[in-house]
Each structure stands twice: as C-alpha cells, then as structure tokens.
Amino acid sequence: MRLIGSVYSSRFQHPIGGSILKMTTLEQHPGRSSAHIPLEKIAPNIWEVPTSYNPGMKVPARIYADDDLIAKMKTDMTIQQCVNVAHLDGIYKYSITMPDGHEGYGFPIGGVAATDYNEGLISPGGVGYDINCGVRLIRTNLSEEEVRPVLPKLVDTIFNMIPSGLGSKGQIRVSTSELDKVVTDGVEWAVDKGYGWPDDPKTIEEGGCLESADPSKVSNNAKSRGAPQLGSLGSGNHFVEIEKADKIFDKPVADRFGITKPDQILILIHTGSRGYGHQICSDYLRVMEHAVRKYNINLPDRELAACPANSPEAEQYLPAMAAAANFAWVNRQMITHWARQAFEKIFAKPSDSMDMRIVYDVCHNIAKVEQHKVDGGLKKVFVHRKGATRAFPPGHPDIPAQYRDIGQPVLLPGSMGTSSWVLVGTPKSMELSFGTTAHGAGRFMSRSAAKRKWWGADLKKSLEARGIVIRAAAMEVVAEEAPDAYKDVDRVAEVSHQLGIGTKVVRMVPIGVAKG
C-alpha cells in the first residue's frame, strides 16, 4: 500500500504495534479502477454499461459525463459502483451516475436509483451517512460594493455566531423530548421559536418537513448525538459562504429567483443532519446487514445493504430517515437565522429591509416517494439520490407555487475559491434522470494537489490574495477542502445544461467563507 500523503503517520509507527492514518480520497487507493468495464457512448454526454456485462444487472448502468469527467471516473470505482447499484431488485430504467460522480460507499456519490414502491429494495447506502445534506441559498439586495468594506468583520461575525468544527454544539440546548418535536414539525418548529420568517418554509424542498418522520424509530444514541448539535455547521466540506452573482445566464428565471443583477450578494449554506443523521444511517446499516441475511438478498457489495420496500425494516428506516431530513432542514433554518442576525449587526438594519429571503433549499442525500413515467405508465417509486439534486420541471406540483411555472431551483455548491451555480429543473430531467441533476463539484484530487493540500495556511493566504476572506475552525479542514480537490463545478454545470437535466441560471463566486 503506497502512502500518498500522511498527516499523522509517524507518531504511532512501531515495529510491533501501530497505525497509519491517511487522509485521502477513495480515488487514490491504488489498484482499483473501473477502466476494464465496457462503456458505450450512446449520445453526447451519455454512457452506458449494458446488462450483458454482468448477469446480475437488472438494468443498464448509465453515466452522464463529458469525456474528461468519464476519464476520471474510470480511475476509481465509480463506474463499478454504478454497475453494482444496477443489481438492486426492483430498479427501474437504469442505475444513474451524475457528472460529478465519484466513488462512495456502496452507491457512488452522484448515484440515482429508482426502485419499485412495493417490490423494490430500499438501501440506506443510497442515501448516505449525512441524511439530507443539502444547500440553501439566501438572497440580499446588497451589492458587492456595499459589503466589501466590512467583509472581514462580516465573516468574523458569521463565524462567531454559527458554531462550527469538531464537537461544535448549537447555541441552544434542546432536550431529547423537544428534539422529537423538532424532527416531527420540521422548519415550522424553528419559525414558531423565532428562528425564521413565516414565509421561509414556502421555498424549502417539501416545505422543510417530511410528514412521514417518526422519532420513535430513532435510537437514543442518535438523539443524544444530535440534540446538542442542532444549529451547528460541523466540519468537512460544510460551510456558510457569502457569494456575489457573477454571471446571469437566464435573466427571466433569475429575476423570478430574486437575483436581478451581477454583484448582488447572496448567502450559501451547506450542511446536513449532523450526528443525528449519521447515527441513524449507521444504526440502520446494521439493521440492513441482518435484513440481507434474513431475506436472502444477493448483493455485489456489502455496503449496498438493503431491505425490501414492504418489509418491517423499511417501515422503520424510512420514518427515521425522514426525521433526520427534518433535523437537517431545521439546522439550516437556525443557521439562516444567525446569518440574518450577523448581517443585521454589521449593516445596522433589519434583515427584511435587506430582502434576505430564502431563494430555495435542496437536499442532495435522500430517498423520496415519487411518481415517474416508466415504459409509458406512471409508477410509484423510491428515488434514492445520493449526492444528487432533485430538478423538477415547470408545472410539477411539488414545486413551490411561486416557482411552479418556471421550474425548481437547483443549487450546485462549488468549493472555496471556485464558483457555485443556480440551475433550474426541466422536463428533460424527468425523461433522463428521474427528475434529478448533479449536486456540486464532486471530488477529484490529483496527486500533486494531495501534496499541496496539507498547507492550509498557504491556501488561506492565496484565497485572501484573490479577495476571498476565510475563517475556519481548523486549518486541516481548509487544506482538505482545497479547491483543487474538486471536479470543476463549471464543467459539471455545463454537462447538466447540455443534457438539459438542469439548465444554467446564475453563476456565483464566493467572497467570504466560514467553515468548520
């Protein structure tokens, strides 16, 4: 095993007992690739592995990517994992991987699978550890010119008000019984408690509450882990960014989203369900491990662990997953509240006078019950989206009333120092991807970038030289999240646009970053 980069390697090395810890991306593990898998390019940006490749495949594996993105996917297990997902019982049309796809656990990140509502399998691995990890965009009526002079103070204030980093705990303490209420009521709970505006839920996916949530299906461990973390950002790739609109591609749609001019200041929040969701995922992976043996389910990878949709195990997992989804929405809601307060403090005026409305809030790790056209008929399915964003077309009833005639807003976060995108859902996404597009930049790190990544302080300097103010709880995280570590988000947005599964509306660039 080759050491790529080792932060903490030497401390524990000893001839008879020791450990090596490598911070790495899955792509870097040697000897593993998908290069041997037969791929057909069936149209521009569309690739398929036919079912003839492996007798266990129920449907073809389909990847949406340009030539460069697919070349990167061949260097790791992404395509193999997409093939593995095609083995799931009850899967419809194809197992799909998005342009930002990369190797995950079981499912690839960027994986989409629709399974039959009655006969299909449900896989927590198709949702991920961070249930309802997602993104929220808040607009302002401020311009860059107004914000730039106070930017360092503004980022400091946001960083100080929103707990972040390892072991970060929320500013408020909820008891576990209050937490049950939080996850039952979703964002309405937060609004009732004063953490938001009455209109806020209207522009959040599902209105910020999955009704199916049931905290009695959630373990005490998950509740104990989650309760103190409500209203905190966490670490890793989670952040609050101050963006400016950089380029508007679709003016009529952007106007409707309230993004009307270049240099308009926006706020992007990326976080999820914290320890609550992580523990629910872990608890139910254990349940599914047993279910696989109990129901004699044949899977090519242990981490695809799944249960039949109509089993008692699914009846427990889905309401627990929904509880975690609601936790995440409340979490982003509380962070929204503090971000508004930070702006109020710095600009000495109320946040509503700065028009700080939620443009939209998407979840990109979730399983949803939806209706989709399959073989000419409508089917009720569970759409697993793991690192993939819903992108519903104009007219869809699940889109907020105010956007229903133009399509659902889609948010693609980039990474520090690179752009992020607002796209809009289209009819093509219903045809090609069960109403789904990419979720962000995805991860890709070259070996040289891996070496550079340890220099968090230098990276901070280079970002600040470009006018991006950054505050982070740990410099290791800054280094980990080096922009070079990510697939080019512009390329991902372009593939989505060309396929028509989510078309370009606005490109944003960060000017301030607060992260864990």
Next chain:
Amino acid sequence: MTDAFVEAWGPTMERAFAQAGIALFETMLYTDQITPRNTEDITAEGHDEKELLYNFLETLLLKFEIDGKALGKFGVHVINQGKDSLNLTGTANGEPYDPEKHGRKIEVKGVTYHQMAIQRERDRVLLRFLLDL
C-alpha cells in the same frame, strides 16, 4: 467527501484493535495531548470480525460524540467467540474533551465497511478501514 483510511496493526488481534482506537481519535484531535485521567469500560460484539471492528469503533466514537470524552489509550483484553457472536471487552483512558487542550481536527461521521480488511500475517494482525469524514 474525504475519508480517513486507516491501517492499524499489532502482534495480536487485541493489540491491533487498541491501535485502531488511537487512530480513530487521532483523526479528530491530538491524542498525545490527552491525560489518561479516567478509565472507561468498553464492550462490543459482532457476528463476524468486521462487524466487531465496526461496532468497537462506533462505541468509541459515541464516547466522544455523546459523552464528550477524549480517549487516547486503549486496552483490549479479550476477543472471544460467544454463542452467536464475537465479544470484546476492554478499557479506554482519557479525559473530557477540551478543544483548547486537545485541538480540533476533523469530525468523523461514521465508521464504514468500505475496503475493510482484517489480515493475519506472519507476525502481526493488520486492520484496514475507512472513516467517513
């Protein structure tokens, strides 16, 4: 997301597990800054060795996440085959987590089975596993 890919080894399975515990905490903080003031009893079980490792590491992660314990020294006393499962008993030493003292690195979301391996070699036991960050 990034991951922490860990290799831990020791002359016995028990010693290798103890090293795995250190690696878990080293991902999150600086274990050499921990004063071993308190001792905790640790138990875990699993239907096979991989599940035992998964459950052992998750038990330790919950000691950090729920009880706020920074643990830096582990003694795994026995791993034995019970009626239906493998059982582990051991201890962990540490003190309450203090970011000022122990530092802040990166949060661990969960333990995974991804590329998990448990190998008995000529003179050691080697564990490989990935932590989701």
